[in-house]
Amino acid sequence: MAVKRVLLVCTGNTCRSPMAEALLTVKETGLEVKSAGMQALAGSSAAPPARIVVREHGATLDEHHAERLTRSLLEWADLVWTMTQAQALQIKQQYPEHENKITTLASAGGFHEDITDPVGGDLDAYRRTAGQINQMLERIEWGREL
Template sequence: MGVNRVLLVCTGNTCRSPMAAALLAEKSDQLEVKSAGLQAFSSTSAAPHARIVVREYGASLDQHRSQPLTISLLEWADEVWTMTDSHAAQIQQQFPHYAEKITKLGDVSGYDEEITDPIGGDLDDYRRTAEQMNEMLEAYVKNRS
């Protein structure tokens, strides 16, 4: 059985992982997509710039509320995609039983890149991050077809 459930993970679950999740969900109705953060507080809205940029791609983060990474989310996921190698290493260290599920988004999509964190940046920083992720996600979906 292929990948059907993807969990995207970043630090705070207000910028990168929810943006990537929203973009991926728009690209494929064959995937269930969730996001979480390694240092996330529960129920924080997505960053305002993240909401704006995702809308530019036809997706929405209006209902997004941050959530911390949990064992139940790791169990739910077929694959866990992180934004950086550091995120992947941290999850593998904290949850070694799930190490085989964890991959950096850049590696999954055939790119050897980390996703730049736009937190604290301006709208153009968020647009650059979204463009980087969108390109990777399009490559993944195309290769999956």
């Protein structure tokens, strides 16, 4: 199966998954990319430090509005990458019919760690998280079947 649509999931959809969405969009223009949060308050803006950090990477979150994870988003996606193992397990339990396409972003990039949540942290915390996300995105072998 050729991957065309990737859904990135975190908790609130204001920090990690929107940053990952923006960074992936800059790297892989052939993909449709969306993000969502398991506990998102729909319509919330991206965190100001997240907007600053992705701008430093040539992307933008200025138009981002948080979206809660739904069954229809899972159905839309070819792959679902979460920021933590716990998130992946919870989604698999809630939506077992989508289990085969859910994993962590870290696993997709050959890592075994959760992506650090920078919420409440300073700008450097957001930069470290963006660096962690970028490192994982760069390790993904886009030419092979994901």
